[in-house]
Amino acid sequence: MNQIVARSVIRGLINGRNCSRYISPSTVAILRPFDETAEVRGPVPSGALVLFGGAQWRRMMSTASSPADTPAAAAPPTAVAEKDRNESAVAEEKKGGDVMVSSYWGISRQKITREDGTVWPWNCFMPWETYQTDVSIDLSKHHVPKTFLDKIAFRTVKILRIPTDIFFQRRYGCRAMMLETVAAVPGMVGGMLLHLRSLRKFEHSGGWIKALLEEAENERMHLMTMVELVKPKWYERLLVLTVQGVFFNAFFVLYLLSPKLAHRVVGYLEEEAIHSYTEFLKDIDSGAIENVPAPAIAIDYWRLPKDATLKDVITVIRADEAHHRDVNHFASDIHFQGKELREAPAPLGYH
Numbered sequence: 001m002n003q004i005v006a007r008s009v010i011r012g013l014i015n016g017r018n019c020s021r022y023i024s025p026s027t028v029a030i031l032r033p034f035d036e037t038a039e040v041r042g043p044v045p046s047g048a049l050v051l052f053g054g055a056q057w058r059r060m061m062s063t064a065s066s067p068a069d070t071p072a073a074a075a076p077p078t079a080v081a082e083k084d085r086n087e088s089a090v091a092e093e094k095k096g097g098d099v100m101v102s103s104y105w106g107i108s109r110q111k112i113t114r115e116d117g118t119v120w121p122w123n124c125f126m127p128w129e130t131y132q133t134d135v136s137i138d139l140s141k142h143h144v145p146k147t148f149l150d151k152i153a154f155r156t157v158k159i160l161r162i163p164t165d166i167f168f169q170r171r172y173g174c175r176a177m178m179l180e181t182v183a184a185v186p187g188m189v190g191g192m193l194l195h196l197r198s199l200r201k202f203e204h205s206g207g208w209i210k211a212l213l214e215e216a217e218n219e220r221m222h223l224m225t226m227v228e229l230v231k232p233k234w235y236e237r238l239l240v241l242t243v244q245g246v247f248f249n250a251f252f253v254l255y256l257l258s259p260k261l262a263h264r265v266v267g268y269l270e271e272e273a274i275h276s277y278t279e280f281l282k283d284i285d286s287g288a289i290e291n292v293p294a295p296a297i298a299i300d301y302w303r304l305p306k307d308a309t310l311k312d313v314i315t316v317i318r319a320d321e322a323h324h325r326d327v328n329h330f331a332s333d334i335h336f337q338g339k340e341l342r343e344a345p346a347p348l349g350y351h
């Protein structure tokens with residue numbers, strides 16, 4: 001059984017089926033915005049509305065097990081329901097006549113547009129979650145290691161950089177993609193453990209759960225942007241699997257044992273990320289890396305101009321990393337002062 005599972009995973013890696021679906025030209029992402037919404041096929045409950053656009057996520061139906069049996073189902077359609085049907089029909093028409101089944105659970109999304117009136121193409125983030133990065137942030141800030149734990153954190157990160165330098169050298173696209181798969185882990189682990197602590201101790205987190213999860217999501221968006229630009233090879237996918245398995249567990253244990261060391265390590269990792277993206281920008285400036293148009297997802301997420309390029313994208317990602325550096329060194333400093341994170345205001349929305 002284990003062999004079958006292992007064979008299936010390896011085949012998936014070789015075929016690139018997991019990642020390749022994200023790799024699409026920016027124009028495709030704009031013109032085919034809702035491709036990731038799967039069609040629901042199979043038995044349709046009595047009374048459920050068919051011909052419903054996957055894009056239209058708006059609450060419109062009861063969650064009762066059999067809508068046809070309820071008084072609401074027998075009542076004449078409301079204006080909202082009628083509008084939904086019209087929008088569904090339009091969405092279905094755009095899909096080339098494919099029949100899509102409505103959400104039986106009554107979950108739907110209202111039509112969301114960009115400022116210029118065009119349809120919002122993303123389901124993974126909304127316009128109110130986008131932002132303009134403060135690129136004026138000081139990139140040279142560095143926490144000088146003073147204590148024993150600081151020095152351990154600093155040395156650990158410097159040692160971890162050696163195999164990364166050897167493996168990727170100046171292939172900064174692949175390097176960034178790989179590192180973002182790691183960088184999105186600490187925020188999730190820290191946020192999760194603070195969440196559990198909040199539940200266990202019946203206490204507020206001071207906003208730190210949300211702040212750390214925001215960081216994790218921001219890092220994941222870096223990755224979603226990088227995979228638009230770089231297609232990882234099968235052995236790089238295998239490396240991601242291995243590294244994630246080791247790093248998640250190692251960081252989980254580290255955060256349990258010493259959150260101040262864990263945040264310090266992340267602070268130094270972010271300093272290294274700033275360095276890596278600075279080198280990336282140097283290669284773009286020298287022409288070693290082509291300054292291609294920015295992916296559509298990046299233009300929307302960072303509110304970049306429509307003619308933005310890879311250089312603009314890397315510049316805002318680097319600024320994000322500088323913000324993460326500040327947040328994590330700050331969190332570590334709070335612990336070093338013998339306090340809990342919740343005793344200091346969490347840097348929510350710090351970009």
Ligand SMILES: [Fe+2]
Nearest residue numbers: 180183219222
């Ligand atoms: Fe990142």
Ligand SMILES: [Fe+2]
Nearest residue numbers: 183270321324
């Ligand atoms: Fe980061």
